[in-house]
Every structure is written in C-alpha cells, then in structure tokens.
Amino acid sequence: MSTHTFEPKVNPASEFLEISNDFTDPKEILREAVSNTFDAKAKVIKISATINKSTGIDELVLQFEDDGEGMTIENLENFFGLGFSKRREKNEAGEKISGAIGEKGHGTKIYFNSRRIEVTTVHKGSRLDAIMDSPRQTLRRGEIPKVTVVESATDKANGTSITVFGYNANSQVGFAHAGIKDYILWFTAIP
Numbered sequence: 001m002s003t004h005t006f007e008p009k010v011n012p013a014s015e016f017l018e019i020s021n022d023f024t025d026p027k028e029i030l031r032e033a034v035s036n037t038f039d040a041k042a043k044v045i046k047i048s049a050t051i052n053k054s055t056g057i058d059e060l061v062l063q064f065e066d067d068g069e070g071m072t073i074e075n076l077e078n079f080f081g082l083g084f085s086k087r088r089e090k091n092e093a094g095e096k097i098s099g100a101i102g103e104k105g106h107g108t109k110i111y112f113n114s115r116r117i118e119v120t121t122v123h124k125g126s127r128l129d130a131i132m133d134s135p136r137q138t139l140r141r142g143e144i145p146k147v148t149v150v151e152s153a154t155d156k157a158n159g160t161s162i163t164v165f166g167y168n169a170n171s172q173v174g175f176a177h178a179g180i181k182d183y184i185l186w187f188t189a190i191p
Helices: 012-020 028-039 073-080 107-112 135-140 177-187
Strands: 045-052 059-066 116-123 126-133 148-153 159-165
Touching: 012 107, 012 135, 028 045, 028 059, 028 107, 028 159, 028 177, 045 177, 073 116, 073 126, 073 148, 107 135
Parallel strands: none
Antiparallel strands: 045 059, 059 159, 116 126, 116 159, 126 148
16 A cells, blocks of 8 residues: 655646636626726726727727726736735735725736737836737647736836737627627626
C-alpha cells in the first residue's frame, strides 16, 4: 500500500478562456465597464461602439472612458489577472467596506473575448499604456497572452480609457445606441 499527496493543478489558459466565454450575454461587457467606473469613483462615463472598416472587415470597437481614480501598475496587473481584487475586504457584519461593486476578479476577463485590448490610465501623474494583442486566439492555443505596458509621467487628470477591438467575433447584435442604452439602464447600477 502507498499513499500519495498532491496539490490540485490549474490550467491557466483554459480557465482564462472559459471565464472570458462564460458570460451569457455579450453586452455584459457594458455592465462590467460601468461597474468598474463606479468602483473607480468616476463622475463621468463615456461609452462608444463603432465599426472600424479600415482593416477590410467590419470590426466592432468598444471604448469605455471615465474620470475616475485611474490605475496603478498593481491595479492594472489585477485588471488583466484572474481572481485578484482589492475589493474583497469586509467589515465584521460581512459587508463590503468600500461599497465596491466588483470583488471576484473575474469580470474584466470578458474583455479577453477580443482581438486586442488597449488601456490608457492616469493615476496621480503616472500614465500607463497597456496593450494585449490577440487574447482570444492566444488562449485558444493554450497560451497566456502577454501585456505590454509603457509608463510615463503626465500632467493629465486621473482617469481610464479602455478600447476593445474585435469584441465577440465582431458580432454587432445589441450594440446599437438603443441596445446599449437599454442594457445599461436595466442591468447596471446607474440610477
């Protein structure tokens, strides 16, 4: 008789891919973006959905901009990482201390269902420009996509801009102005 002990393993690329495709409605990216802007204490949120034809295909491009606190390098790593959230802190009654909406660190993985993700964020004079190319295709190959970040000083105000190219295989269903407006009013914390 022999005894074996092992630690369960995780296939990271498989989990990233599964979570990025786990959302039942592609418009849930809107809920995620709006929730994150609230968590960043933004007062102004701008959302746009456009079709870029310059590459020879009708590519769906979603952009989310806010005037919130912006992200530090650690926040940006958590944005792209899986299961990392500073918003899990609770008081003795089990209530979230910060009043934050997001807390699991899974929501932003919906952005991975795309051709490219670009993030520009400013926090206290530090600007971070991050790019992740081919997240969907890289995960389907069983690899973890890489993020390239350039840091620079700036005198611009705090805030974040996230642009997602080729989202949801460029399916435009529900991303017209009326569809976005209805989804936001029904499914987000906007009063």
